[in-house]
Amino acid sequence: MNIKLIRASETMTLRKRLLRPHLSAAECVYPGDDDLGSAHLGAFVNNEQIGIVSIYQKGLPDREDKCGFQFRALAIVEASRNKGCGLTLLHAAEKFARNKGADYVWANARITAINFYRKANYSIDDNEFIVEGVGPHVIVNRYFQ
Numbered sequence: 001m002n003i004k005l006i007r008a009s010e011t012m013t014l015r016k017r018l019l020r021p022h023l024s025a026a027e028c029v030y031p032g033d034d035d036l037g038s039a040h041l042g043a044f045v046n047n048e049q050i051g052i053v054s055i056y057q058k059g060l061p062d063r064e065d066k067c068g069f070q071f072r073a074l075a076i077v078e079a080s081r082n083k084g085c086g087l088t089l090l091h092a093a094e095k096f097a098r099n100k101g102a103d104y105v106w107a108n109a110r111i112t113a114i115n116f117y118r119k120a121n122y123s124i125d126d127n128e129f130i131v132e133g134v135g136p137h138v139i140v141n142r143y144f145q
């Protein structure tokens, strides 16, 4: 698998199909997608795009003393799941954030993906909240040493 930086626009097909099928293409554009501090990674196998993740220079509101980066829209196409691709892509995004000075990374994680984040050594918040049209989420985070 090959992981490379891509443009925000190059995440949209998979972002819509895998994460936000109920939204229009325009609604799949997130605030900050094109900010200078934001980045988008694509995972490719034989030149076919099989995964995406987006990274934003945005910390959690209660941790302003530390530099936080948020991940959003991490997804792997169905046929490539459970082969370690998601974890490899997450690690690449963590590395990118660390190289930009991140003390920690965090995400609003779907309840359905909690065990994935647990296996990736993330701390899981107790408080659940609902993202309309998607379902229950919790905040997950990982501090770097």
Ligand SMILES: CC(C)(COP(=O)(O)OP(=O)(O)OC[C@H]1O[C@@H](n2cnc3c(N)ncnc32)[C@H](O)[C@@H]1OP(=O)(O)O)[C@@H](O)C(=O)NCCC(=O)NCCS
Pocket (backbone or CB within 6 Å): 018, 019, 073, 074, 075, 076, 077, 080, 081, 082, 083, 084, 085, 086, 087, 088, 107, 108, 109, 110, 112, 113, 114, 115, 116, 117, 119
């Ligand atoms: C979550 C997702 C990105 C994981 O990608 P993946 O390539 O399947 O994950 P990996 O193969 O790297 O899995 C790593 C570990 O997490 C586990 N895992 C992966 N997805 C899981 C899930 N949904 N629930 C429980 N465990 C999961 C795997 O079993 C594996 O554990 P193991 O090493 O003990 O076998 C992928 O399932 C996906 O795209 N889901 C739909 C979109 C989504 O929910 N994205 C996350 C938004 S917060």
